[in-house]
Amino acid sequence: MKKITIITGHYSSGKTNLAVNLALNLADKGETVTIVDFDIVNPYFRTADFALLFQEHDVKLAASMYANTSLDIPAISFDMERMAYEPGYLIVDVGGDDAGAIGLGRYAQSFANYAPEQLDMWYVVNCYRYLTESPSEALELMHEIETVSRLHHTGIINNSNLGAETSAETIRMAQDYGEKIAAQANLPLVYQTFPKKLTEDVGNIAHPFPLEVYVQPVWGFEN
Numbered sequence: 001m002k003k004i005t006i007i008t009g010h011y012s013s014g015k016t017n018l019a020v021n022l023a024l025n026l027a028d029k030g031e032t033v034t035i036v037d038f039d040i041v042n043p044y045f046r047t048a049d050f051a052l053l054f055q056e057h058d059v060k061l062a063a064s065m066y067a068n069t070s071l072d073i074p075a076i077s078f079d080m081e082r083m084a085y086e087p088g089y090l091i092v093d094v095g096g097d098d099a100g101a102i103g104l105g106r107y108a109q110s111f112a113n114y115a116p117e118q119l120d121m122w123y124v125v126n127c128y129r130y131l132t133e134s135p136s137e138a139l140e141l142m143h144e145i146e147t148v149s150r151l152h153h154t155g156i157i158n159n160s161n162l163g164a165e166t167s168a169e170t171i172r173m174a175q176d177y178g179e180k181i182a183a184q185a186n187l188p189l190v191y192q193t194f195p196k197k198l199t200e201d202v203g204n205i206a207h208p209f210p211l212e213v214y215v216q217p218v219w220g221f222e223n
Contacts, residue, residue: 001026001120002119002120003088003090003114003119004084004090004092004111004118004120005092005122006092006094006104006122007019007022007094007122008094008100008123008124008142009096009123009159010096010097010125010132010138010141011096011097012126012129013096013124013126013129014124014126014157014193015096015124016039016047016215017159017211017214017215018124018159018193019035019091019092019093020035020050020214021211023057023091024053024054024212027058027059028057031088032088033088033089033090033091034060034062034086034088034089034090035059035092036062036091037061037063037093038080038092038093038094038095039093039095040100047061047093048061048063049215051063080107081107081110084110084111098141098145098147101145101149102148104148105148105149105150108150108151116154119154120154120155121152121153121154122155122156122157123142123145123153123155123156123157123185123187125138125177126159126160126161127160127177127178128161128162128174135177135184138181139181153187154187154188155190156185156187156188157190157191158175158189158191158192158193159193160178161193161195164216166194166195166198167198167201168194168198168203171198172202172203174192175192175205178192179206189206191207192205192209193208193210194208194210195211195212195213196210196213
């Protein structure tokens with residue numbers, strides 16, 4: 001991974017669960033990691049929900065002062081520009097769709113000053129979610145996020161899943177979807193994710209990334 005990794009995507013595409021896995025994987029390797037809960041429009045399924053887990057793994061969490069409250073106030077109470085220049089890795093979990101990415105615009109110039117080898121912006125896709133069921137729909141949303149954030153994606157994460165009902169066949173059937181989006185966007189397909197418990201059943205797929213499922217809403221869909 002590069003020094004800064006920004007995670008975007010559609011609501012409930014799996015951004016938060018991916019961000020948590022990336023942070024914990026790096027921390028378990030002895031790396032210094034800061035994770036930013038940049039979901040300033042949605043109080044549900046936030047990175048901040050895992051504060052105790054991050055504390056156990058020595059991952060620093062930066063979140064709005066209103067995170068984990070009933071107040072849905074778009075406030076940023078941390079200095080992300082400063083954190084970007086500190087040692088270690090910075091993972092930014094952005095709110096869903098273009099509405100959640102608007103706040104990134106204020107940091108566009110600062111991030112633009114980084115060399116390409118220091119920053120990634122990954123777009124998370126899930127073909128089993130409403131409004132991103134086709135590659136064209138997913139790409140339209142990706143471009144909307146880029147417009148409001150004034151930043152450009154560098155890779156695609158195919159996180160297609162059906163929550164608690166995800167099977168090895170669910171994963172295999174979605175491979176073509178992720179590859180088409182990456183090809184049409186002219187971006188690399190960085191990972192194809194799947195629940196770690198399905199590792200043996202999934203078999204050989206391109207760019208595999210087995211995930212622990214930390215985000216588990218009551219209706220069975222991972223974020």
